[in-house]
Amino acid sequence: MIAVMYVLIYYTWILLWPDLKLVGSIIAVTGPLLTLIFIRSSLQRIKEKEEKNFWVIVFMGCFSYFIGELIWRYREFYLGIDDPFPGWANLFYNLFVFIYSIAVFYKVYVTGKKYRTIQVFFDCFIMMTVLTTISWVYFLNPLLSKASSMFELVISLSYPVAILGILLGIVLLFLSSKSLFPHVLLILNTTGITFYTIAETYYIYQSIYHTYNGDITYLTPIWNVCLLLIGLSSFFSKKVNDVPQKENNLTKLFYISQTILPFLSLIILLFLTLIKKEAILSFFIGGAVLLCLITIRQVITIFENGILVRKLKERTEELEIVQIELMNLKDGAEEQSWLKTKIAEIATMYPGIDNVEKLAHQLITKITPMVRATYGVIYVKEDERSFQKLAAYADNQQDVGTKSFRLGEGIVGQCALENRMITLNQVPEDYIKITSGLGSVRPSHVTVIPAEFQEEVWAVIELASFEPFNELEEMLLQEVMNNLGINIQSILGRMQVEKLLQESQALTEELQSQSEKLQFQ
Incomplete structure (x- = not known):
C-alpha cells in the first residue's frame, strides 16, 4: 500500500x-x-x-x-x-x-x-x-x-x-x-x-x-x-527448496537459446559488418574477442560436463551400493521374518502335549522338512547316562544304527557329552539310505544337535540331508533345540508330579483299605 x-x-x-x-x-x-x-x-x-x-x-x-x-x-x-x-x-x-x-x-x-x-x-x-x-x-x-x-x-x-x-x-x-x-x-x-x-x-x-x-x-x-x-x-x-524442478517447455527453450546465443551474436556482428563497412575494423576486433570468448566458454562447458559425468558416475556407484544395502536389508528382514514365523509355528505345537514321546514325534515331523532334511531321529534322555530313540522322520526301519546311546558313545553320545552341534560332511557307506518309490541314496551331510536346559542335555536330534544347512537353518535349529530342552524338562516335571500323585493316591487307598481291615479286626 x-x-x-x-x-x-x-x-x-x-x-x-x-x-x-x-x-x-x-x-x-x-x-x-x-x-x-x-x-x-x-x-x-x-x-x-x-x-x-x-x-x-x-x-x-x-x-x-x-x-x-x-x-x-x-x-x-x-x-x-x-x-x-x-x-x-x-x-x-x-x-x-x-x-x-x-x-x-x-x-x-x-x-x-x-x-x-x-x-x-x-x-x-x-x-x-x-x-x-x-x-x-x-x-x-x-x-x-x-x-x-x-x-x-x-x-x-x-x-x-x-x-x-x-x-x-x-x-x-x-x-x-x-x-x-x-x-x-x-x-x-x-x-x-x-x-x-x-x-x-x-x-x-x-x-x-x-x-x-x-x-x-x-x-x-x-x-x-x-x-x-x-x-x-x-x-x-x-x-527455498533445493530439490531440482521438473524440466518444462520454458526451461528447454532457455537451454536451446543459451546454446545458440554465442553463434547468434557472431552472426549479428557479421551482418553489421556488411551494412556498415566503414566500421569494419571495430566489428573485426569485436568478432575476434567474441570468438575467443566462445572458445573459452566451450572449454569450460566441456570441463563442466566432465565433472558432471564424474559426479554422475559417483552417484551411480553410491546408488548401486545403497541398492545392494537395501537388498541385503530386505533379505535380512525376510530371513528374520521366516525365522520368527517358523519358531512361532514350532512354539504353537507345544501346548496340549502331555508326554515326551508325543512331543518327540510332532517335533521331528515338523522340524525335518523345515530345514530341508530328508531323514531325522530324536533321542531323549532316559536316565543319567543313556538316551533312547523315541521318534523318527522318514524312517524305513533299516537295520542301521542303534536304538539308544550312552554318554560319549558314538556321535550322538559325544554330542550329548560335549553339549555342542556336530556335523559330518563325508558320510560313510554303511550309513542309512534315503529311500523313495524310485530308489535309495546315501545322504551327503549328517548334523547332530543337542537340546539342553540349565547346562544339562535332555535330548539329541540327528538330521540327514543332501545339502549342508545354511546359517538361517542352523539358527532355527539352535533356537528350537533350546526351547525343546525347556519343554522336555517341563513335561518330565509334570509327569513326575502326576506319578507322585498317582503313587500318593495308591498309598492313600492302600492305607484306607488296611485301616478298614484293622477296624474290622
Whole structure:
C-alpha cells in the first residue's frame, strides 16, 4: 500500500504541480529511502547467512542510488541548475547497477553452482561484447570526442557498461531457477530491472545526443518505482527448496537459446559488418574477442560436463551400493521374518502335549522338512547316562544304527557329552539310505544337535540331508533345540508330579483299605 500510494503521489505531482520543485525533490528522494527502509526491516527477520549477505549487498547498491538522487535533487532545487551529463550523480547511479550485479552473482555462486556461474558469466560477456561493439560504433565515439576530462570520460564510458551490467543482472535472474529465488521475488526483481534498463537506455540516448532537457516526464518516476519493486521483493525472501524442478517447455527453450546465443551474436556482428563497412575494423576486433570468448566458454562447458559425468558416475556407484544395502536389508528382514514365523509355528505345537514321546514325534515331523532334511531321529534322555530313540522322520526301519546311546558313545553320545552341534560332511557307506518309490541314496551331510536346559542335555536330534544347512537353518535349529530342552524338562516335571500323585493316591487307598481291615479286626 505504501508503494502504491507513493506512485500515485508522484504522478499526481507531475500532473498537477510540476512547478513545485521542492515537493518533487522530496518525493524523488523518498522513493529510494523507502526502499532502504523495506530492505532494512527485512534484514531483521532473515536468519540465513547467505540470504542476509545478498540483501546487505543489495542495500549498499540502493544506498548508492539514494546518494545519487540526493546529489541530483540538491543541484536541481538548491542550486537551481540541471545536473550535467556525466556528473557525480551518474557515478552513484552506475554504482547501484554494478553492486546489484555483484549481489546476484554472489547469490548464484553461494548456491554451489560455481561452474554454472562461470559459464553464465561468459554467456553474458559474449552478449556484452556484441553490445559494446555496437555501442562503440554508434555511441562511444561521440562520447570520446566530447569528453573534456578523465572523470567525464570514465563516467561516459561507464554508463553504457552499466546498462550492460543491468542486462547481465536480468540474464542471471532468468538463469537462476526457483531453487535460488522464490517465485514472487524473481518476478518483482526481473520486472524492476527490466524497466530500469529501458529508462536508462532512453536517458543515455538523449543525453549523448543532447535531446534530454531535464524536464519532468511520465518516465521520471520509473527509476524509483523499479527501486521500490526491488525493496518490496525483500519481504518475500525465504529459504527455498533445493530439490531440482521438473524440466518444462520454458526451461528447454532457455537451454536451446543459451546454446545458440554465442553463434547468434557472431552472426549479428557479421551482418553489421556488411551494412556498415566503414566500421569494419571495430566489428573485426569485436568478432575476434567474441570468438575467443566462445572458445573459452566451450572449454569450460566441456570441463563442466566432465565433472558432471564424474559426479554422475559417483552417484551411480553410491546408488548401486545403497541398492545392494537395501537388498541385503530386505533379505535380512525376510530371513528374520521366516525365522520368527517358523519358531512361532514350532512354539504353537507345544501346548496340549502331555508326554515326551508325543512331543518327540510332532517335533521331528515338523522340524525335518523345515530345514530341508530328508531323514531325522530324536533321542531323549532316559536316565543319567543313556538316551533312547523315541521318534523318527522318514524312517524305513533299516537295520542301521542303534536304538539308544550312552554318554560319549558314538556321535550322538559325544554330542550329548560335549553339549555342542556336530556335523559330518563325508558320510560313510554303511550309513542309512534315503529311500523313495524310485530308489535309495546315501545322504551327503549328517548334523547332530543337542537340546539342553540349565547346562544339562535332555535330548539329541540327528538330521540327514543332501545339502549342508545354511546359517538361517542352523539358527532355527539352535533356537528350537533350546526351547525343546525347556519343554522336555517341563513335561518330565509334570509327569513326575502326576506319578507322585498317582503313587500318593495308591498309598492313600492302600492305607484306607488296611485301616478298614484293622477296624474290622
